[in-house]
Amino acid sequence: MTQTKLEMKNITKTFNHDKILNELTFHLEKGEIMSIVGPSGSGKTTLLRILAGLEKPTDGEIIMNGRDITKQKANRRSISLVFQQPLLFPHMTVKENIVYGAKVSKNYKEEKIESLLEAIGMARFRDHYPSEISGGQQQRTALARAMATEPEVILFDEPFSSLDPSLRQDLRYWVRDFLASRETTAVFVTHDMEEAMIMGDQIAVFEDGNFQQIGTAETLHKSPANMRVATFLGGHLILNDHEFAPLHAVRVGTQKTSKNEVSFHATVEHITYQHGRPVAHLYVNNLEKKISIPIDETFPTREVQVTIPAGSIQTFSGEIL
Amino acid sequence: MKLFKNRTFLLFLPAGIFLIIPFYGFIHAVIQSLGGEGLAHYEEILNSERFLSSMWFSIRTAGIATIVSIILGLGFTKWFHPLLTKTSPRLMVWIPMLFPHFVWGYMVILILSETGWTAQAFIAAGWLEDTSNFPVWTRDPQGIGIIITYVWKEIPLVILLLLPVYASIHPEYYALVDSLGGNAWHRFTTVDLPNLLPVLVESFLIIFSFTLAAYEVPALIGTTFPEMISVLGYEWFYGSSWEDRPLAFAAMVLTSLFLLVLTLMSYYGLSRPKWRAMRSDRP
Structure with a gap:
C-alpha cells in the first residue's frame, strides 16, 4: 500500500509583489522520486527552500505524514537538502563531515557512518580534507552527510550543475540507484530535461510559478499539456x-x-x-x-x-x- | 653574486632589513640587562615581589581587556555586519580608533572618576548622596579603569579585523547547518568560529601584546601598586638610582620572550592540518 509522504497544498510565495510560486499543489508517495524541471530563475530553488523550511511560504500548507509542518523550523523537519555546491566543512575530513550530519541530528551510529562511507565509495578517502578530493567526491560526501541525518525526504538543488558532463552522467545513475536502494523519498530540482528524466519517477515541468504538467517522461512527450511544456521538452x-x-x-x-x-x-x-x-x-x-x-x-x-x-x-x- | 639571483631572497630583503632595527634593540636590551653580571639581574627580578605581582597584574589586566574586547567586538560584528557595509555606520564605529590612547584614557577619567560626569549626573538626579559613594573605577587596584579604556578603544579594531571575514562567509553554510538539524550554537561553532579562528588568534596576539606593554594608559589611569609592567619598567629605567636600569631591561626582555613564546604557540596551533585545510579551501 502506498502512503502519502509529503504534500504541498496551494503554496504561494510573493517577493515584493512578484508571485514566484502560485498556489502549487503536489504530493509524493513514500519512496517516490520527483524531478522538478524548469528554466533558470523560475523559482525552483525557492520551492525547495520552502520545503526544507529555510523560507516561509506566503500562503498554503506543507503536510508530512499527515501532519502540518508549515510552521516547523528547518532544523526540526526530517527533510535534508543537498545544495548546488557541496558545502563541505573545509576543516573537517570526509568522515568528520558525515559524522557531523549524524551527530547534529542526534542519529549517530558508528556502523551507519562506515556503511555510508562504503556506499559512496569514499572509505579509502575518509581522512582526506575536502580540498584534497575531487568535485564529484565532494558532492557524494555531501549526499552522505545529508543521508546521515536519516531524513524522511531528501531534496536536491541541481547538485550536479557544477560538475563536468561525464562525471555528471555517472553520478546521476549512482544517486538514482542509491536513493532507490534505500527507498528514499526525494525531490530533485534541475534545469536539464535529460537529468529530470533519469532522476525522477515523475517529472514536474515548472515555469512561471506554476506546474505546467506533472507526469512520466512518456506522458509529457506523448501529450504535452501546453505550449510551454512542449517548448521546454x-x-x-x-x-x-x-x-x-x-x-x-x-x-x-x-x-x-x-x-x-x-x-x-x-x-x-x-x-x-x-x-x-x-x-x-x-x-x-x-x-x-x-x-x-x-x-x-x-x-x-x-x-x-x-x-x-x-x-x-x-x-x-x-x-x- | 649567485646569492642575489634567488628571487625569494630578494623579496624577503626589505622585510629583513626592517627587522634588523627591532632585533638590534632587543639584542641591545639583552646586553644591558646582563650588565656583565650574568643572569644576576634576572634572578633579582624573579625573586622580587614587586616584579612578580606587577607581571601577574599586567597579564591579568591585559588578558581581561583583550578577551572582553574580542567577545564584544565579535558579538557586535556578528549582529551588525550587514549594517557595517554602509559607510556612515562603519565610520561611527571606527571613531574611537582616531583618538590617541592618552585622550581616550583622559575621557574615561572625565566620565567615570569619582568626581566625573557620571557621578555628578547621579548626584544631580538624586541617585547618589555624595561622590564618595561612586565606585572607584579609575586609579583603582583592580585595573578597572585600564580595562574600560582598552576595551572601548580596541573593540573597533576587533570589528575592523573581523568584518572582512564575516563578509566572506558563504551564507548557504548557515542554511546547510539548519537543514541538517543544527541550532544557532552549531551555526556559530561550525561556520563562524572555524572561519574566524585565525583572525581571532591574531587579534588576541596584537591586542594582548599591545595592552600588556603599553605605557600611557596605565600611567594615566592606573595605581602605583599593583602597577603594570610598563610603568614599573619606566620607573626602574628613569628612577633615582641608575642601578635599577638593568632591571628595567631584564623585565622588558622577559616580557618580550613571554610574548614571543605565546605567538609561536599560537602559530603552531594554527598550523595543525585541520586549520591548514580550512585556509586552502574557501568556497
Missing part, C-alpha cells in the same frame, strides 16, 4: 497555441511532397552530429520557430521544406496531471 514543432506535431513525424526535404500534408518553408542554420547522426538545426520561417531534427542526408541548398502528415497534428492536452 524540445521534441515538438509547435504550430500555434493549440496544435503541435511530434518531431519524429516531421520530414525535411527540398520539395513539397503529397497533398495531404502541411508544409512550411525553413532555413538550415547549422548541421551538427549527435549520437552518430547528423542533426539539422532549422528555422521555420512562417512559424518563427527553431527546431532540431536528425536527418539522413545533407541538402544541396539551405532552403528546405518541412512537411507534416496532417494526421500527426495533435492538440495540447491541457491537463496538468
Whole structure:
C-alpha cells in the first residue's frame, strides 16, 4: 500500500509583489522520486527552500505524514537538502563531515557512518580534507552527510550543475540507484530535461510559478499539456497555441511532397552530429520557430521544406496531471 | 653574486632589513640587562615581589581587556555586519580608533572618576548622596579603569579585523547547518568560529601584546601598586638610582620572550592540518 509522504497544498510565495510560486499543489508517495524541471530563475530553488523550511511560504500548507509542518523550523523537519555546491566543512575530513550530519541530528551510529562511507565509495578517502578530493567526491560526501541525518525526504538543488558532463552522467545513475536502494523519498530540482528524466519517477515541468504538467517522461512527450511544456521538452514543432506535431513525424526535404500534408518553408542554420547522426538545426520561417531534427542526408541548398502528415497534428492536452 | 639571483631572497630583503632595527634593540636590551653580571639581574627580578605581582597584574589586566574586547567586538560584528557595509555606520564605529590612547584614557577619567560626569549626573538626579559613594573605577587596584579604556578603544579594531571575514562567509553554510538539524550554537561553532579562528588568534596576539606593554594608559589611569609592567619598567629605567636600569631591561626582555613564546604557540596551533585545510579551501 502506498502512503502519502509529503504534500504541498496551494503554496504561494510573493517577493515584493512578484508571485514566484502560485498556489502549487503536489504530493509524493513514500519512496517516490520527483524531478522538478524548469528554466533558470523560475523559482525552483525557492520551492525547495520552502520545503526544507529555510523560507516561509506566503500562503498554503506543507503536510508530512499527515501532519502540518508549515510552521516547523528547518532544523526540526526530517527533510535534508543537498545544495548546488557541496558545502563541505573545509576543516573537517570526509568522515568528520558525515559524522557531523549524524551527530547534529542526534542519529549517530558508528556502523551507519562506515556503511555510508562504503556506499559512496569514499572509505579509502575518509581522512582526506575536502580540498584534497575531487568535485564529484565532494558532492557524494555531501549526499552522505545529508543521508546521515536519516531524513524522511531528501531534496536536491541541481547538485550536479557544477560538475563536468561525464562525471555528471555517472553520478546521476549512482544517486538514482542509491536513493532507490534505500527507498528514499526525494525531490530533485534541475534545469536539464535529460537529468529530470533519469532522476525522477515523475517529472514536474515548472515555469512561471506554476506546474505546467506533472507526469512520466512518456506522458509529457506523448501529450504535452501546453505550449510551454512542449517548448521546454524540445521534441515538438509547435504550430500555434493549440496544435503541435511530434518531431519524429516531421520530414525535411527540398520539395513539397503529397497533398495531404502541411508544409512550411525553413532555413538550415547549422548541421551538427549527435549520437552518430547528423542533426539539422532549422528555422521555420512562417512559424518563427527553431527546431532540431536528425536527418539522413545533407541538402544541396539551405532552403528546405518541412512537411507534416496532417494526421500527426495533435492538440495540447491541457491537463496538468 | 649567485646569492642575489634567488628571487625569494630578494623579496624577503626589505622585510629583513626592517627587522634588523627591532632585533638590534632587543639584542641591545639583552646586553644591558646582563650588565656583565650574568643572569644576576634576572634572578633579582624573579625573586622580587614587586616584579612578580606587577607581571601577574599586567597579564591579568591585559588578558581581561583583550578577551572582553574580542567577545564584544565579535558579538557586535556578528549582529551588525550587514549594517557595517554602509559607510556612515562603519565610520561611527571606527571613531574611537582616531583618538590617541592618552585622550581616550583622559575621557574615561572625565566620565567615570569619582568626581566625573557620571557621578555628578547621579548626584544631580538624586541617585547618589555624595561622590564618595561612586565606585572607584579609575586609579583603582583592580585595573578597572585600564580595562574600560582598552576595551572601548580596541573593540573597533576587533570589528575592523573581523568584518572582512564575516563578509566572506558563504551564507548557504548557515542554511546547510539548519537543514541538517543544527541550532544557532552549531551555526556559530561550525561556520563562524572555524572561519574566524585565525583572525581571532591574531587579534588576541596584537591586542594582548599591545595592552600588556603599553605605557600611557596605565600611567594615566592606573595605581602605583599593583602597577603594570610598563610603568614599573619606566620607573626602574628613569628612577633615582641608575642601578635599577638593568632591571628595567631584564623585565622588558622577559616580557618580550613571554610574548614571543605565546605567538609561536599560537602559530603552531594554527598550523595543525585541520586549520591548514580550512585556509586552502574557501568556497
